[in-house]
Amino acid sequence: GDSVTQMEGPVTLSEEAFLTINCTYTATGYPSLFWYVQYPGEGLQLLLKATKADDKGSNKGFEATYRKETTSFHLEKGSVQVSDSAVYFCALSDAGSARQLTFGSGTQLTVLP
Amino acid sequence: NAGVTQTPKFQVLKTGQSMTLQCAQDMNHEYMSWYRQDPGMGLRLIHYSVGAGITDQGEVPNGYNVSRSTTEDFPLRLLSAAPSQTSVYFCASSYGAGGIRTEAFFGQGTRLTVV
Numbered sequence: 270g271d272s273v274t275q276m277e278g279p280v281t282l283s284e285e286a287f288l289t290i291n292c293t294y295t296a297t298g299y300p301s302l303f304w305y306v307q308y309p310g311e312g313l314q315l316l317l318k319a320t321k322a323d324d325k326g327s328n329k330g331f332e333a334t335y336r337k338e339t340t341s342f343h344l345e346k347g348s349v350q351v352s353d354s355a356v357y358f359c360a361l362s363d364a365g366s367a368r369q370l371t372f373g374s375g376t377q378l379t380v381l382p
Numbered sequence: 383n384a385g386v387t388q389t390p391k392f393q394v395l396k397t398g399q400s401m402t403l404q405c406a407q408d409m410n411h412e413y414m415s416w417y418r419q420d421p422g423m424g425l426r427l428i429h430y431s432v433g434a435g436i437t438d439q440g441e442v443p444n445g446y447n448v449s450r451s452t453t454e455d456f457p458l459r460l461l462s463a464a465p466s467q468t469s470v471y472f473c474a475s476s477y478g479a480g481g482i483r484t485e486a487f488f489g490q491g492t493r494l495t496v497v
Contacts (some may be wrong), residue, residue: 273424280404303485312386312472313425358424369415369476370486372424 271296275359275373282349282380290344290376292333292359300361302335302342303370304328307356316344316357349380384408387487393433395463395496403458403492405473413476413485414456416443425472431456463496470494486496 276291294300301320305313307336317326331346342359359373407414412433417425417440419462427440431450445467447459456475460467470493474486 275424302425305488310488313474313486314488315485318485345444368411369427369430369474370425372417374422 271300271361271363272373273361273373275357275376277374277376279377279379282378284351284380284382286380288344288346288349288353288378289355290357290359292342292344292373294340294342294359294361296340296361296363298363300363302333302364303360304331304333304342305358305360305372307358307375309355313358315317344352349378351380351382354378354380367373375381386473386487386489388471388477388492390464390492391490392493393495395460395494397463397465397496399463401460401463402412403460403471403473403494405456405489406454407456407473407475407487407489408454409475410453411475411477411487414450415440415474416446416448416456416458417472417474419472419491420469428458428471460494463494465496468494468496 272295274293303318304316306316307313317328319326319335325334333342333344356375358375360370386407391493416428419425426442429448431437437448470491472491473489476486
């Protein structure tokens with residue numbers, strides 16, 4: 270079945286540092302890929318998405334590129350801020366499945382001033 | 383625009399008690415789902431619905447029931463609460479399944495503790 274593997278956290282960075290959170294996936298079809306963010310005490314919000322190979326999703330300075338050859342969708346940001354502290358989830362949706370999303374385990378990011 | 387509304391936000395149950403977690407969406411979405419979030423395990427799908435009157439099991443359905451009598455509402459019932467059901471529960475809705483239409487909108491969550 271489908272699965273998503275994220276780098277284990279927690280990740281602690283200083284403000285303005287470069288961020289990478291690794292995500293790889295296994296899927297039978299051609300999935301869409303998503304990054305969701307969960308701020309403390311809140312539900313999940315969509316951060317960015319990509320629907321086909323080589324697509325780049327971007328939002329709020331975050332980027333991720335859909336790499337079919339390496340089955341990866343790594344999240345990057347060039348300069349993190351304290352306000353980026355949150356839990357980040359990688360997820361996929363298989364076009365052939367009605368079950369919506371398969372999530373990774375989440376990566377806790379803490380950014381220190 | 384309310385989006386996805388979950389109630390209650392917090393609940394403490396005794397082992398063996400039953401309760402219903404409410405979820406309502408006002409976006410006319412076809413698809414609704416319930417997930418539970420546990421430390422180190424991400425979100426796991428409990429039950430989902432592809433439309434009114436249609437429900438199906440997800441990854442971890444045991445101990446939970448759902449029904450979908452209207453497009454807007456998708457309640458989750460705990461039949462006989464157990465400590466293993468202590469978790470944070472999220473309801474989500476989307477236009478459809480597969481591809482870009484699966485962008486899901488989440489409620490704020492219900493933090494359930496079973497003692």
